[in-house]
Amino acid sequence: MSGKLLEVKNLKQYFPIKTGLFETTPLKAVDDVSFSIEKGETLGLVGESGCGKTTVGRSLLHLYRPTGGEIYYDGKPVNAKNIESYRKDMQMVFQDPYSSLNPRMTVGDIIGEPLDIHRLYSNKQERKEKIEYLLDLVGLSSEHATRYAHEFSGGQRQRIGIARALAVDPKFIVCDEPVSALDVSIQAQIINTFEDLQIKLGIAYLFIAHDLLIVQHMSRRIAVMYLGKLVELANADELCEHPVHPYSVSLMSAVPVPDPKMARSRRRIVLEGDVPSPLRMPSGCAFRTRCRYATEKCAEATPPLTDRGGEHFVACWNA
Numbered sequence: 289m290s291g292k293l294l295e296v297k298n299l300k301q302y303f304p305i306k307t308g309l310f311e312t313t314p315l316k317a318v319d320d321v322s323f324s325i326e327k328g329e330t331l332g333l334v335g336e337s338g339c340g341k342t343t344v345g346r347s348l349l350h351l352y353r354p355t356g357g358e359i360y361y362d363g364k365p366v367n368a369k370n371i372e373s374y375r376k377d378m379q380m381v382f383q384d385p386y387s388s389l390n391p392r393m394t395v396g397d398i399i400g401e402p403l404d405i406h407r408l409y410s411n412k413q414e415r416k417e418k419i420e421y422l423l424d425l426v427g428l429s430s431e432h433a434t435r436y437a438h439e440f441s442g443g444q445r446q447r448i449g450i451a452r453a454l455a456v457d458p459k460f461i462v463c464d465e466p467v468s469a470l471d472v473s474i475q476a477q478i479i480n481t482f483e484d485l486q487i488k489l490g491i492a493y494l495f496i497a498h499d500l501l502i503v504q505h506m507s508r509r510i511a512v513m514y515l516g517k518l519v520e521l522a523n524a525d526e527l528c529e530h531p532v533h534p535y536s537v538s539l540m541s542a543v544p545v546p547d548p549k550m551a552r553s554r555r556r557i558v559l560e561g562d563v564p565s566p567l568r569m570p571s572g573c574a575f576r577t578r579c580r581y582a583t584e585k586c587a588e589a590t591p592p593l594t595d596r597g598g599e600h601f602v603a604c605w606n607a
């Protein structure tokens with residue numbers, strides 16, 4: 289690994305939600321999030337449904353125009369004006385391989401479309417060879433190029449999605465729940481494919497998933513999100529084995545452990561109360577309404593994400 293590929297500073301993504309005839313309230317889907325990703329690194333991103341993971345990924349690629357904050361790619365600022373020149377380098381693989389592939393296009397054309405958009409491989413033979421190379425890279429074969437997406441299994445469709453993302457030789461891919469819709473046996477194959485591609489091509493990933501065991505396996509570091517904010521960020525094993533933020537502790541306690549002795553000694557922490565509406569965020573720390581350690585201070589001020597030593601960052605007044 290050599291240097292930062294992507295740096296995000298104070299990223300904000302607010303969606304205006306109509307709350308009255310003439311009134312809108314900002315839904316703070318991502319609020320003041322900062323992190324960086326090294327070249328060839330995988331950063332995992334976890335947190336319960338609706339906490340803003342997909343929005344972080346989409347904002348990074350300017351699929352949404354960020355409300356605030358800065359994004360640097362290879363040290364250079366990325367903004368609405370110059371994003372087109374970075375489109376090739378940053379790609380996304382989506383959760384649902386069924387809806388993200390055009391049913392009326394052949395697999396060859398689905399994979400070749402980004403090449404056409406970026407005006408690469410205008411020579412027909414070279415384009416065909418590149419598509420065959422990509423199919424081979426993700427474990428499919430050249431005969432698949434003339435077939436349609438509906439003729440494939442879920443795992444194969446996800447491979448088509450990956451080949452499409454790889455077509456323009458990206459350096460960074462947002463993988464948004466890329467295996468969640470697949471059978472467990474197929475999940476392992478796709479995870480291996482992601483890992484092989486990273487070794488072969490040196491691609492960095494932002495890897496979003498619900499399954500913490502998969503995220504731990506895939507990632508060098510993991511970031512934990514709660515209601516639009518990062519609450520903890522650390523080395524993957526360190527975070528899974530010694531979580532510090534009360535929210536991360538509860539997340540990790542829900543992970544099944546293979547060793548029955550360990551499983552007995554570990555207490556599952558079930559969080560009380562519902563996730564607050566992102567339109568009516570609690571003051572101070574957003575987690576305080578479900579936190580058993582919450583004090584007055586937690587209601588008064590938002591805890592910043594601070595380094596507790598060894599690049600283990602936590603945003604909590606009490607932990």
Ligand SMILES: Nc1ncnc2c1ncn2[C@@H]1O[C@H](COP(=O)(O)OP(=O)(O)OP(=O)(O)O)[C@@H](O)[C@H]1O
Pocket residue numbers: 303315317335336337338339340341342343344566
């Ligand atoms: N385009 C949009 N317009 C308005 N609100 C949105 C939009 N996209 C997302 N949101 C809201 O932003 C919040 C974060 O959503 P997001 O999809 O990023 O969550 P997530 O962590 O990816 O959840 P999941 O694990 O279910 O995929 C949610 O409250 C969601 O309702």
Ligand SMILES: [Mg+2]
Pocket residue numbers: 341342343464
């Ligand atoms: Mg999502």
